[in-house]
Amino acid sequence: MPGKTVRFNTPSPSHSVASLPEIDGSVSPQPIPAVMLPAVDCQINPVLHHSRSSSSPIKWNMTYPVETALLHPSWAQSYWSSPATNPFVTHLVIIFGAWRITVVPHPASNVAYVTVLDVLHGIYRYLRSTSSERTFQALSPDKQRRVTNAYNHRWQRCQIPADREVEQKKGVKEIDFLADSTVFWGLSPTKELGTWKLEVSRS
Numbered sequence: 456m457p458g459k460t461v462r463f464n465t466p467s468p469s470h471s472v473a474s475l476p477e478i479d480g481s482v483s484p485q486p487i488p489a490v491m492l493p494a495v496d497c498q499i500n501p502v503l504h505h506s507r508s509s510s511s512p513i514k515w516n517m518t519y520p521v522e523t524a525l526l527h528p529s530w531a532q533s534y535w536s537s538p539a540t541n542p543f544v545t546h547l548v549i550i551f552g553a554w555r556i557t558v559v560p561h562p563a564s565n566v567a568y569v570t571v572l573d574v575l576h577g578i579y580r581y582l583r584s585t586s587s588e589r590t591f592q593a594l595s596p597d598k599q600r601r602v603t604n605a606y607n608h609r610w611q612r613c614q615i616p617a618d619r620e621v622e623q624k625k626g627v628k629e630i631d632f633l634a635d636s637t638v639f640w641g642l643s644p645t646k647e648l649g650t651w652k653l654e655v656s657r658s
Contacts, residue, residue: 461591461603461627496648497540500571502530505641505654513575515639516658517582518609518630521575524639535572543568544649549578549642551653554629556581574642578653582630591627601634602627 502512515524526534539547539558547569549556558569558577591602609631610622630637637658642651 461606497542497544499642499644499651500534500537500539500541502526502534502571503539503574503642505643505652510656511639511641513571513639513641515575517578517633517637517639517655518658521572521579524575536566536570539569539571539574545569546649547574548647548650549574549653550645550650551655554581554653556653575639578639582633583628585625586627586629586632590632598634602631605631605634605637 505511512527512530513524514527515521526532538544545567546557546559549558556577558574560567560569560573561576564570564573591599594602606627609628610619610625613619613622633655635657636655638656640654640656643654645652
C-alpha cells in the first residue's frame with residue numbers, strides 16, 4: 456500500500472551490520488572511513504555544549520534544514536559564526552553509535568577553523584545521506600516499524616506533490632534511524648581527543 460513501505464536507492468554494504476549498537480531505541484548505520492585527526496585538547500563552544508539539566512541553546516529538529524535552527528535569544532547571533540571549539544580546530548569528529556561524522560570548515564568560508572554552523576551543516580549532510588536495505592533488514596520488527604514511520608512522515612510532510620514524490624523516491628536516509636529522537640541536544644566530550652558525541656532528544 457502507498458505510504459506503508461520503505462524505499463532504498465543505494466546498494467547494500469558488503470559487511471554485516473547486525474551487531475551495530477542501538478541507541479535511544481534507534482540503530483546507527485555502518486561507519487564511514489575514519490580520518491586521522493590531530494589530538495587537540497579543547498573545549499566545545501557553550502552553545503554546542505550538552506547539559507543534562509537543561510535544553511540546548513540551539514533549537515533544531517535535525518529532520519529540517521540547518522536554516523530552521525534557532526539560537527536562544529539570550530545568546531548573541533554572532534555565535535553562529537564563532538569557533539566551535541576553544542582553541543579552534545580545522546576539523547573535528549562527531550560520533551553517535553557507529554556513526555562517525557567528520558566536520559570541516561565550509562568551502563566558501565573566510566575562516567580556516569570549524570564554526571558552530573559548520574557543525575550543524577556537517578551533521579545535517581550526514582543524516583541526509585541514504586541508507587541501505589541491508590541495514591534496515593538487520594533491525595528488529597519494532598525498529599523497522601519505527602524507521603518506516605519516520606521515513607513516511609518525512610516525505611509525506613512535503614507540501615508540494617512533486618517534491619513529495621522526489622523525496623519518497625530518494626528512499627530511507629540516516630536520519631530515519633533516529634525515529635522520533637531527532638532534536639539536537641548538544642555535544643558531549645569523549646575519551647578521544649578531537650571527538651564529540653552527538654546527544655539527541657525526542658521531537
